[in-house]
Amino acid sequence: MKVLKVIGNQKLTGSIRISGAKNSAVALIPATLLASGTTTLCNVPNISDIDVLTQTLKYLNVSVKRASGSMLIDTTNLKNVDIPIELSSRLRASYYFMSVLLARFKYVKMHFPGGCQIGSRPIDQTLKAFRLLGATIEENDDLFIIQAKKLKGNIIPLDMPSVGATINAMLVAVLAEGKTVIKNAAREPEIADLACMLNKMGANIEGYGTSEITIIGVSSLQGCNHDIIPDRIEAGTYTIIGALIGNYLKIDNIIPSHIKSLTDVLEEMGADIEIHSDYLIIDSQKQLKATNIKTLHYPGFPTDLQQPFVTLLTSAKGVSHVEETIYENRFMNIPYLNKMGANIQVKDTIATILGPTKLKGLEVKATDLRAGASLLVASLIAEGETIITDINHLLRGYEEIVEKLTNVGAKIEIKEI
Numbered sequence: 042m043k044v045l046k047v048i049g050n051q052k053l054t055g056s057i058r059i060s061g062a063k064n065s066a067v068a069l070i071p072a073t074l075l076a077s078g079t080t081t082l083c084n085v086p087n088i089s090d091i092d093v094l095t096q097t098l099k100y101l102n103v104s105v106k107r108a109s110g111s112m113l114i115d116t117t118n119l120k121n122v123d124i125p126i127e128l129s130s131r132l133r134a135s136y137y138f139m140s141v142l143l144a145r146f147k148y149v150k151m152h153f154p155g156g157c158q159i160g161s162r163p164i165d166q167t168l169k170a171f172r173l174l175g176a177t178i179e180e181n182d183d184l185f186i187i188q189a190k191k192l193k194g195n196i197i198p199l200d201m202p203s204v205g206a207t208i209n210a211m212l213v214a215v216l217a218e219g220k221t222v223i224k225n226a227a228r229e230p231e232i233a234d235l236a237c238m239l240n241k242m243g244a245n246i247e248g249y250g251t252s253e254i255t256i257i258g259v260s261s262l263q264g265c266n267h268d269i270i271p272d273r274i275e276a277g278t279y280t281i282i283g284a285l286i287g288n289y290l291k292i293d294n295i296i297p298s299h300i301k302s303l304t305d306v307l308e309e310m311g312a313d314i315e316i317h318s319d320y321l322i323i324d325s326q327k328q329l330k331a332t333n334i335k336t337l338h339y340p341g342f343p344t345d346l347q348q349p350f351v352t353l354l355t356s357a358k359g360v361s362h363v364e365e366t367i368y369e370n371r372f373m374n375i376p377y378l379n380k381m382g383a384n385i386q387v388k389d390t391i392a393t394i395l396g397p398t399k400l401k402g403l404e405v406k407a408t409d410l411r412a413g414a415s416l417l418v419a420s421l422i423a424e425g426e427t428i429i430t431d432i433n434h435l436l437r438g439y440e441e442i443v444e445k446l447t448n449v450g451a452k453i454e455i456k457e458i
Contacts, residue, residue, distance in 0.1 A: 045429040045443075047420035048452035049402055052325075054288035055449040059276045059295050060086040060440040061110070061269035065231040067134035068208050069238055069269060070094045073114040074103065074141040075216060076242045078264035082112045085269060086440040089433065093131045097124060097138060116264075121146040129154055132437070136164060136205065140212035143176060143187050153183035166206035170197045174213050174221070194219035194258055202227040202252065202338045208235060214256040215244040223254040229339040230299050234270045241265035273299035275439055277346045278414050280304070281353045282446075283323035284312045285422050290449060293320045302342045303350075306332055310357060331359030331396060336366050348374050348415035354394040355383040356422065361394040374412035377405040381419055381427075402427035407434045414439070421451060 061084035071094065073080040085091060087110070095112075098105050101122060104115035121142050129135040135154045142149040153164070168178055168185075173196070176189040194217050197210050207227040214221035226232070228250055236249035242265050245257040276295045283290035284307055297304070297316050304321070307314055310332050313324040331354065336344040344367035354361040355378065365371045372392055375385050381403060384395040402425035407413030413435035420427035429435070432455070435442065446453050 042430070042458055043432055044456050044458055045417070045420075045432045045435070046454050046456050047402070047417070047427045047429070049400075049421055049423035049425065049427060051286065051421070051450050051452050052288045053282065053286050053290050053446070053449040053451060056291040056293050057279050057445050057449060058293045059271045059279070060084070062086075062231060062234065062272040063088060063090060063438050064204075064229075064272075064274070065234040065269050066091060067094060067132070068137055068231060068235050069267065070098070070112070070114070071134070071137035071141050072212060072235060072239065073264070074101070074116055074119060074138070075144060075212065075239070076116060076262040076264045078117065079113055079115045080242075080264040081266045082114070083110060083266070083268045084271075085110055085112050086272065088440050089437050090132050090134065093128065094134070097128050097135065100124065100128065101138075119145070121148065123150045124152075126152040133205070136167065137208060137212060139185070139187065140167075140209040143171065143189065144192065144213045144216040147190070147192065148188040150184070150186045153185070164205070166199050166201065166203045167209040170199075170206055170210035170223075171213065173197050174210075174217050192217035194221040194256070197221060197223045199223065199225040201225065204229050204232065207232055207254070211235065211239070211246065211254065211256060214258060215239055215246070215262065216260075217258040219258055221256040221258065223256070224252070226252055226254045227338060228252060230270060230273060230296070238265065238267040241267060271295050271299075274343065274345045276300050277303045277343070278349050278418070278439070279445075280307070280314075280321065280323055281346070281349045282418055282421060283325065284314070284329065285325055285353060285356055285418065287323045287325045289322055289324045291320055291322050295320060297321065302340060303346055306334060306342070329353070329357040331357045331361040331394075333362040335364040338367075344368060344371060345411050347371055348411040349418050351375065351385070351392060351394060352378060352415045352418040352422075355385070355396050355398050355400065355419075357394075357396045359396065361396065363392045363394065365390050365392075371411070373408040374415040377416055378419055381405070381423055399424065401425055404428040404430065407431045410434045410438045417442075421446075421453075
């Protein structure tokens with residue numbers, strides 16, 4: 042079993058370069074199957090989720106070549122075969138294959154997707170979009186058989202601005218006949234990144250980045266070259282770490298507007314932060330003040346940064362409140378933080394944090410990806426040694442995390458026990 046061993050209380054100085062966005066890459070890679078020929082993706086993060094997607098592509102008889110942050114994906118010999126549950130259950134993004142295979146072949150048979158157990162994650166909005174575009178769906182437990190004689194554009198009013206449903210609707214609509222309008226669409230940067238790549242391939246998509254996306258279907262798409270945007274959640278996580286133990290730590294290769302909801306709050310808390318065109322510098326000498334946040338869909342405070350941010354609040358002076366509105370199981374890190382010395386109470390969807398408290402190292406468990414990030418932040422500021430188990434969750438979302446932190450002065454290593 043692999044664990045992460047961390048010796049805390051080390052000041053971090055130097056530069057951390059942000060990798061390509063995980064949440065973009067996991068949608069862009071399946072989306073390449075919509076196009077004929079070869080697509081080249083650059084700035085692809087080297088994380089385990091990409092390995093699973095690569096295995097799935099190869100299972101579908103797609104040629105994949107990976108080298109130094111790039112992927113060449115050739116769909117010439119693509120086959121529509123049933124994706125086994127061993128692959129589909131390993132990550133949530135596997136259901137993007139459901140959409141692209143439906144769009145290309147008008148038929149797909151696939152199991153319910155996997156992913157972190159952070160709460161109820163139904164795919165009802167995705168299935169609603171499929172039906173509105175002309176598909177019929179047969180459900181047998183967690184197995185879906187989805188088919189259509191013809192896919193035709195329609196108005197798709199989403200009940201909530203779901204990122205996954207917005208992406209799935211886009212992936213099918215680009216090859217459907219006529220006009221599709223997605224209302225109450227998600228506005229996340231990863232949606233715009235996908236739309237930009239699809240438009241390079243020959244799609245006709247407008248309105249991305251707003252709550253209403255319009256798509257005029259086309260008969261076919263061709264491969265293209267595309268650079269994946271920087272990962273705003275990785276950038277936010279390292280910025281949080283910098284606010285706690287940074288010594289003028291540079292977070293490089295960022296799009297500042299993508300993490301504005303975080304940097305605005307940090308500035309209100311009194312953090313010493315300089316924001317430039319594609320990087321920021323953050324220092325930890327100032328005492329942070331308590332604050333209140335509420336997770337919201339973009340451009341609000343991201344749920345994916347809530348758990349690391351709770352760790353930061355254990356060092357802030359006063360009483361802070363965090364309300365989680367997206368996923369109901371996003372507080373599974375808190376019992377471990379309390380064991381380390383935090384003073385956090387949870388009632389329903391609100392966590393109350395009394396700070397500052399000193400944390401001390403012990404053995405903790407990463408129950409999911411962002412809980413793992415929260416406990417990593419805690420281990421870096423704790424006294425003594427922390428052992429984090431179940432680190433495969435953490436490695437799903439952060440490229441070369443040990444190397445990046447070691448290079449700026451952290452004492453961290455992966456151990457086999």
